[in-house]
Amino acid sequence: MFSHLSLRLRMFLLFALMALGGLVVMGLALMTGYRSALTDGTANGFVLAGIVAAFGFLGLAAGVWLLFDENVAKPIMALSTTLRARAHAGVAATVDTHAARYLGDLAPAAEAISIQLDSTSKDVADQIAEATAALATDRAQLTALLTEIPVAILLIGSGHRIALYDGQAAGTLAQIAPPRLDASIFDYLDRKTLLAAHTQLVKTGKETHFEAHSADGLLSFEARLKPLEDAKSYLILIDEAHADIAPEDTRPLTFDFELLSNSVPSDLTSRALDQIPFVVFDCETTGLLPHKDELVQIGAVRVYRNQILRGEEIDSLIDPGRPIPAASTRVHHITDTMVRGAPSPKTAVTSFHHFARDAVIVAHNAPFDMAFMRRHGNEMNISWPQPILDTVLLSAVLFGITEQHTLDALCERLGVTIPPEVRHTAKGDAIATAEVLCKMLPMLAARGYQTLAQVLEQTRKHSRLLDDLN
The missing domain is CATH 3.30.450.20 (PAS domain)
Known part of the structure; x- marks a missing residue:
C-alpha cells in the first residue's frame, strides 16, 4: 500500500507511528492509573499506570521491531547477499524487488547495477573464454605430446x-x-x-x-x-x-x-583461503546411525585455488558386509549386487585418509560423514588432525541462520546444477558441494575472512545448527 512512497517519507512515517503509539500508550496508562487512583488510592494508581506504560512501550517496541525486521532489515540482508553472490561468486541471481519494495529506489538501483555488471562480466567472460579455449588446446597438445x-x-x-x-x-x-x-x-x-x-x-x-x-x-x-x-x-x-x-x-x-617458489605456512589455519587444499567428500550409507550403520560409497574431490582439480578424485563403492536396506537403496540406488567384491569399509577409509592428508576436509553436514570416518579410524589407529569445514555453517555465515541450508537450497542460491541422475550419489554430491565451496570462498574473503582461522571462528558461532540438524 505504501510502496509508492519515497524511502525518506516511509522512515518519517515509521517514526511518526512510534511517536503516536507512545502517546497512545502513555494516554491509556494515565487514564488507567487515574481510574485506579480514584478507587484504590494515589499510590496504586501510579503503580498501575507505570505497569501499563511499561508493557505498552514493550509491545510497541516489539511491533515496530517486527515491522522493521520484516520490511527493512531482512530485505537489506537479502539484497546484500545477492549483490555479494553476483560480485564475488559470479552468480546470476535476481534481485527480489518485491521483498525489498519498502526500501524505495534501493532495490531497482541495485538491480540496474547488477544488470550492468552482468553485461560487463559477460563481455569479459567471453574474452576469457576465448583465451581459455586457446590455452586448453595448447594444454591438450602438450599432454598428448608428453604421453607419447x-x-x-x-x-x-x-x-x-x-x-x-x-x-x-x-x-x-x-x-x-x-x-x-x-x-x-x-x-x-x-x-x-x-x-x-x-x-x-x-x-x-x-x-x-x-x-x-x-x-x-x-x-x-x-x-x-x-x-x-x-x-x-x-x-x-x-x-x-x-x-x-x-x-x-x-x-x-x-x-x-x-608451488615452485611460494612457501606457505605449514599450519592450514593461518593460510589464506586461496592457498589451502580442500578435500570435499560425501558418503552413502546403509542408514542414518553412524554408530551402527555402514558405508556403501565414498566420493571425494580436491579443490585448490577455488578450482576443482580434475582427475584428483575418489569414487568408490564399498561392501558393507551386510545387506543394504531397501529404504536406503531407494535413496542412493546402491544394491547388494553392486557392492559385491568392492573394497571393505576399512580399506576405503584408509584410501580416503591418504587422499585427505595435509588438506582441509569439507562436507555438507560434516558431523554425520565424519562419524563414520572416525569410527573406522579409531579401529585402525588412524587420526584426523586436520580442520573440518562444514558448508552448512558457511551458508549460515554468509546468508544468515534464517535461510535454508540444505545442499539443494545452496545449489539453487549459488547457481550450481546437480544432474538428477547423480543426486544422492557420493561423487555427485561431493562435486556439488565442491562447486558450492568454490562459490562461497570468494564471498567469505570479500566479507573480510581471509584465513581459515577467521572462517572457523565465524562457523563456531552457528554450530547449534548442526546439533539441531542431527
Whole structure:
C-alpha cells in the first residue's frame, strides 16, 4: 500500500507511528492509573499506570521491531547477499524487488547495477573464454605430446611438494596412493633414498640416477633426478623400461607453477583461503546411525585455488558386509549386487585418509560423514588432525541462520546444477558441494575472512545448527 512512497517519507512515517503509539500508550496508562487512583488510592494508581506504560512501550517496541525486521532489515540482508553472490561468486541471481519494495529506489538501483555488471562480466567472460579455449588446446597438445614420450614426469617444488605431474606419472603414483597436487613427494616415495639422491643432485648439479622405493616399501624402480635452475626445484623422471607407467587416459597434465617458489605456512589455519587444499567428500550409507550403520560409497574431490582439480578424485563403492536396506537403496540406488567384491569399509577409509592428508576436509553436514570416518579410524589407529569445514555453517555465515541450508537450497542460491541422475550419489554430491565451496570462498574473503582461522571462528558461532540438524 505504501510502496509508492519515497524511502525518506516511509522512515518519517515509521517514526511518526512510534511517536503516536507512545502517546497512545502513555494516554491509556494515565487514564488507567487515574481510574485506579480514584478507587484504590494515589499510590496504586501510579503503580498501575507505570505497569501499563511499561508493557505498552514493550509491545510497541516489539511491533515496530517486527515491522522493521520484516520490511527493512531482512530485505537489506537479502539484497546484500545477492549483490555479494553476483560480485564475488559470479552468480546470476535476481534481485527480489518485491521483498525489498519498502526500501524505495534501493532495490531497482541495485538491480540496474547488477544488470550492468552482468553485461560487463559477460563481455569479459567471453574474452576469457576465448583465451581459455586457446590455452586448453595448447594444454591438450602438450599432454598428448608428453604421453607419447615413454617417461613419467614429476616436477617437485618448494618443500619437496608436487607442482606438476603428467598422465603417466599419475598412473605410476596411483599404484601407491591417489595422486595429489601440492602433496609431499614423501607421501609416495621413500624419504631416505630420495633425500640421498637429492643431496647428490645439489652437490654435483648434474642428473642423478637412483633406485626409488615407494613409501610403503612395496614398489621399487629406477628413476632420475634432473636439476632445474634453482636448487629447490627438480624433476623426477621414470623411464618406461623401469616401471609400469601406463598413463591414466582421463587425467590431464596437472600443475601449479606457483608451488615452485611460494612457501606457505605449514599450519592450514593461518593460510589464506586461496592457498589451502580442500578435500570435499560425501558418503552413502546403509542408514542414518553412524554408530551402527555402514558405508556403501565414498566420493571425494580436491579443490585448490577455488578450482576443482580434475582427475584428483575418489569414487568408490564399498561392501558393507551386510545387506543394504531397501529404504536406503531407494535413496542412493546402491544394491547388494553392486557392492559385491568392492573394497571393505576399512580399506576405503584408509584410501580416503591418504587422499585427505595435509588438506582441509569439507562436507555438507560434516558431523554425520565424519562419524563414520572416525569410527573406522579409531579401529585402525588412524587420526584426523586436520580442520573440518562444514558448508552448512558457511551458508549460515554468509546468508544468515534464517535461510535454508540444505545442499539443494545452496545449489539453487549459488547457481550450481546437480544432474538428477547423480543426486544422492557420493561423487555427485561431493562435486556439488565442491562447486558450492568454490562459490562461497570468494564471498567469505570479500566479507573480510581471509584465513581459515577467521572462517572457523565465524562457523563456531552457528554450530547449534548442526546439533539441531542431527
